[in-house]
Every structure is written in C-alpha cells, then in structure tokens.
Amino acid sequence: MKMNKGRLIVFSAPSGCGKGTMLAEILKNERFRCSVSATTRSPREGELDGINYHFLTREDFERHIAAGEFLEYAEYCKNFYGTLVSEVDSYLEKGINVILEIEVQGAMKIKQKRPDAIFVFIAPPSIGELTRRLRKRGTESDEVIAERVSQAAGEIAMAEKYDYVIVNDALEDAVSDFFAVIRAEELKAVCSGEIINEVLKNA
C-alpha cells in the first residue's frame, strides 16, 4: 500500500497542562515530529539553529512574510516568531506527522489556512488541579499563578473551536488518547479513497 502523507497537528494547551511531558512521550514515535519555529531573536546559549529555532535575520524574515511563506507569524517583544510552510510540508510529504505547538490565537489563524490540519486541545482535569500543579512547581508567585490560571480559563473556553479535547489527567491515558485521535483521522473514509481502490485492485 502507498505511504500516506503526514498530517499537520495543531496542539495547544494552557500552561500547566503537562504539554511538554505529553510531547516528549509522543515524539518517541518516529512518525511524529514538532515543527521548528523561525525567529529573529538571537540564539541563547546552547540553542542550535534548525533544532531550537530557525534563526533568521529580520530582513530574511520579512522577505518570507512578503512571499507568503509563513503558515503563521507574530511579533513579541520586537522579535518575530513564525512557522514556515516549507518546514511543515517537507515532513508531511515524507509521511511524518508534524505537531505545531501554538497558543489559541495562532491556532485559529492556521485553521483558516489549513482546514485539513487536526486541532487538538489539551485541558487540565479542572481549574483547581491546574492551580495545584502550577503551585507545585514553586517557581512563581501567587500573583503570577492567579494570572496564568485566569489566562488558562480563557483558553479552555476556546477549546470547542478545536477538533478534539483531551483531558490530561493521567499522562499515559492522555498520550493514548492522542494516538487514538490520529489513528482515527487516518481511518476516515474521506482519506480512504486510495485505500479502497487498492483493495479493489489487488488480486
């Protein structure tokens, strides 16, 4: 059977939802990789070009914008950050699923450009549990935590705009749910035209 193209997966989660741990588990599977963003900010110590970011000059970044070569981009603190179409599509062509970790606003921009992408939102079991997780880190003041929780609540309220919502209560279950979602998307009949033809063809 022919190799299927990879799928673009838009992956969003409020801070404290265990997104990093989930992604680390998911990326153990070779059929998945995370998209590397492009940025105009300077590399920090230890950051490698093409691994942590694609480090571009402002001139280059703007040229890519003008050429419509970004799937999405935004400016934060006077630096540009964005996802190059080429970064994503080169892997999709190879049959690798590309995960784009992005916040809700950016995700909605991508929905317009790539309605074929799979939109997955990771939610905490509850706002109370999210607060406890953030406190447990012990790195932030109560004020900062309250702000993060309020921001998370706003993002969770947007979860219905996604295709799937996975509640990350137990890591193993959440990762298994993620793979179920991707497998089901591969099995969708609209994607199976080619498979059906092969079934009918092959004696």
Added chain:
Amino acid sequence: MKMNKGRLIVFSAPSGCGKGTMLAEILKNERFRCSVSATTRSPREGELDGINYHFLTREDFERHIAAGEFLEYAEYCKNFYGTLVSEVDSYLEKGINVILEIEVQGAMKIKQKRPDAIFVFIAPPSIGELTRRLRKRGTESDEVIAERVSQAAGEIAMAEKYDYVIVNDALEDAVSDFFAVIRAEELKAVCSGEIINEVLKNA
C-alpha cells in the same frame, strides 16, 4: 464527570471480512453491545427471543412500522427484519455503545435518520485475499464464491459513504483501530462542551 451517552455504531462488512471474529473481540468490552433485530420469521431450534432476535407477529411488526418505531426495516423472503428505535435508545441512555451490524443499503437509510451515528466499514486487505478466505472455509462452490466476491466489491465501492474504513488484515490491529475510532469520537470537541464546563467549574 457525568457519564456520556452511548453512541450508535453502524458496522458493515462484506462476507469474509472477519466481521464475526471482530465483533466477538469488541463485545468483550462491556461498554459495547450488538443491537438485537426484530423479525417476523419463526425461531429456529435453539434461538431465544430477545437474544438472537425479538420474535414478533406480523401484526405487531406492522403496528411498529405504522408507529414509526423502526430505525430501519426490510422484507426478505416474505419475512420482516428490522431494528427498533427502543432497542437501540435504551442502551444508549445507559452509556452503552450499540453496534448495528447491517449491510450497505440499510446503513444508508440509517444515515438519514441518525446522522450522529458512527459509520464503520470493514474491508478485506484485497479482493484476492477475500477470495482466498472464502475458499478456505470450503463450504461454498466456486460459483457462489465468485458471486460473493462480486457483491463484496460492490459494497467496498460504497465504503467512502462511511465515516471510517478499517482494513481487517490482522484481527488485533483491526480491533484496536475500531476502539481508536470510538475513543476519538468521544474526544471530539463538539462532544466536549459539557466536559469543558466541568473543567472550568471544578475548583
């Protein structure tokens, strides 16, 4: 969290696709059951009312038709066969997924009435493999096998009308694909409005 309602699953497979073996595996999970059809034909030896079929008189069956109480029905060899709405809905209400094993034409009738049902088509790896499987049974003449294969090809060509197509090459993979499909359907954001509200509510 509140118990979700069960889902109606329309399950079709041409003869020789391993539907029976797959269903036997799926039904080991208590959250799934097969819908029991109603019929006007007489019980055969060993058949039990409510287990193999709901055995109805022709008068009763026609009364249910008139009352619009069938999800679908058809007449074969002067007997009626059909699925009562009540048979399906009573289990869905209890959170049990109800599998309706039905051929393609019947499935399409249900699609109009219950667009929320999940339509799953089981395909053989190839027409050649299907032919080999049917021959291996050793119960049918070459002529009957050729007829079955030709009918199967016609049904497979309809597979794109379903939501999902699962190729039953290895039983274990096909069953795992089936559960992935149902899990993904449960995780769909459109089904998650209630879950999202609970996440936001629960401190």
